[in-house]
Amino acid sequence: MTETLTPGTVTLDTLARIYWEQCEVTLSGDARPGIERAAARIAEVAAGDAPVYGVNTGFGKLASIRIAAKDVATLQRNLILSHCCGVGEPLPPEIVRLIMVLKLMSLGRGASGVRPELVALLEGMLARGVLPVIPEKGSVGASGDLAPLAHMAAVMIGAGEAQLNGDRLPGAEALARAGLAPIELSAKEGLALINGTQVSTALALAGLFRATRAVQAAIVTGALSTDAAMGSTAPFRAEIHSLRGHAGQIEVAAALRALLNGSDIREAHRDDDERVQDPYCLRCHPQVTGACLDLLRQCARTLQIEANAATDNPLVLSDGAVVSGGNFHAEPVAFAADQIALAVAEIGAIAQRRIAMLVDPALSYGLPGFLSPKPGLNSGLMIAEVTSAALMSENKQLAHPASVDSTPTSANQEDHVSMACHGARRLLQMTGNLFHIIGIEAITGAQGIALRGPLSTSPALSAAIATLRGGVAELGDDRFMAPDLEAAAQLVQSGALADSAGLDLPGVF
Structure with missing residues (x-):
């Protein structure tokens, strides 16, 4: 094409x-x-x-x-x-x-x-x-x-x-x-x-495109975690979110409702929930991920304008004048890159808390420790969760705004700069980390649902699990895990995990 x-x-x-x-x-x-x-x-x-x-x-x-x-x-x-x-x-x-x-x-x-x-x-x-x-x-x-x-x-x-x-x-x-x-x-x-600004903009666009795939997959894996934890769908009711009014929040809640619709696990505990409220990582998923979605959309608008811009100097204007200006200053791109970094860090942070909840027998409502069928002899997903914590922490460190920095260059002729290029370049590393965090959540969520058997999850989430199982088998005894984490991360990056669940979410751009 x-x-x-x-x-x-x-x-x-x-x-x-x-x-x-x-x-x-x-x-x-x-x-x-x-x-x-x-x-x-x-x-x-x-x-x-x-x-x-x-x-x-x-x-x-x-x-x-x-x-x-x-x-x-x-x-x-x-x-x-x-x-x-x-x-x-x-x-x-x-x-x-x-x-x-x-x-x-x-x-x-x-x-x-x-x-x-x-x-x-x-x-x-x-x-x-x-x-x-x-x-x-x-x-x-x-x-x-x-x-x-x-x-x-x-x-x-x-x-x-x-x-x-x-x-x-x-x-x-x-x-x-x-x-x-x-x-x-x-x-x-x-x-x-x-x-x-083409290098800064290309890197920021790549960060946006990659973050878009990650946020879509995170909605699916968040639904997996909710069902695995026998979480309530009541916090996803439409009126709650319409009363606040943020578009991303409304859309994420709707997507979660659709993904969880038809779950036998949910129906089994609908009338006898022991918890009055789920932890924030489940209950506030629409609020957090929806805010990230809205932020990515704002960045998308900025980067579409910048991608189409004439940003060199001087420029030949429509009246024939050749005029020196400053369109090469990448401040809009720097701001967009910083905002994408914030969204990426937050998507990973709340996903990591869902992973931590599922592997903790004190919080996971009946699931075995570290989601192993034979805990003790086996460590299960203990260190997969630790890896997700390491990646989350690294992304938090990388999320510090680049645009607040400046240094004079070129004998003070260029006395204020945007730092957009390395602010955008870190997004490749950050989104790579996020693909792995979301991939680990897919593994833990699917494992938790398997351990709820014979109850089954929804048709949409079953389809997502089937896609995951094409590269990552259900965990029994301990095994060499690194290839599983890579395979799951690739399903996030490729978009296959979200696509297989039939995620119906308005686009980021």
């Missing part, structure tokens, strides 16, 4: 498909006239005498230095090479592709002043799998994601390194193997490539 990108109107659904499915992309032909107009205007400015930042001047604190017309191409090449200062591990291929797609969308707005040939090279690299090696660290999220984007641009000029069909190659060799040629940058083109 090929996604046609119309700059300014690309949806998050489209970007999610590009991220998860690695589908091919092409820029809409409607974008070309605007690209050509802006490129012609930059060429005109470059040939003139008036100083225009980044076209015929130095960069940042060096903006007062004029550059001769004969040196404009050298200026752009030097810019790319000097800014290739990234360190750390390479970003994953799916992130690199998303970065390139976002840059293609930004250039397609027709405000950057690059030639169609440069846009075509970026399209060609995506189509043929030439993925620049982009180190993960080096951006402070303002003046653009300069260092990581420079590593992307370096391959386009025949420098740097790229991955192609699993091989890591010099940039020029990767292009040649793919039947592509490097480009000599014209006026402003290097600056257009490295100014922008």
Whole structure:
């Protein structure tokens, strides 16, 4: 499947498909006239005498230095090479592709002043799998994601390194193997490539897409835990939630009601509940997870706008003016990343409390210790719960806001920065932790339900358990558990666990 990108109107659904499915992309032909107009205007400015930042001047604190017309191409090449200062591990291929797609969308707005040939090279690299090696660290999220984007641009000029069909190659060799040629940058083109928030935004989008799958699975696993603990469904009644009015809370409660509908376990104790109230991790699941859902939706709105934005500098405006501004400052992305981090930490925190409740015989209402059929001789899910606690605690530490930090850079010319890039990058680690927490809850919830036999759970939750059992067998005697935890986490990440339960939840985006 090929996604046609119309700059300014690309949806998050489209970007999610590009991220998860690695589908091919092409820029809409409607974008070309605007690209050509802006490129012609930059060429005109470059040939003139008036100083225009980044076209015929130095960069940042060096903006007062004029550059001769004969040196404009050298200026752009030097810019790319000097800014290739990234360190750390390479970003994953799916992130690199998303970065390139976002840059293609930004250039397609027709405000950057690059030639169609440069846009075509970026399209060609995506189509043929030439993925620049982009180190993960080096951006402070303002003046653009300069260092990581420079590593992307370096391959386009025949420098740097790229991955192609699993091989890591010099940039020029990767292009040649793919039947592509490097480009000599014209006026402003290097600056257009490295100014922008595309790395921060791609990482934040990946965090959003991954958190979306986790929250959907957490609603299913929360229902499993509720039934395993013989919890009450009364706190999920619709009127309770409509009286408060938050959309996410209302929707999560409705989803829980549907998931638990038809459970024999629930019916067996409906009239003789010993508890007046369930613990918060069960009773307040709609309130907590619903609030996280609402927060993710707010972040989705911000990131859809940012994904479609022109964020380099200077920009060619509709009246032909070439004006220096600050769209490269990634504060909106930094805030969104921090909010996603908060939601991820909280989804995991309340899920971990449900896991802890189920393995504790003092709290689980008749279930054996650590959900083992033979506790004592067997430790059961004792250390799976400890692992979930370790992951939860790590996510709480990682959730500290990145956006409250700033440090002056570039001789104080860039004196306030967003820290969006590493604020968004941590979401990959945090959501990876969350996939495992939710996977562990799936294992404990399904094990608790099995131990309630011969009573059975609802048809929806039975379907989810059947999917889990395809990779994780019911626990009898102790066994080597690590592969089970990985298999369950993968079912969360892939969306298979939520899909198998027929979860009916309005989308995050």
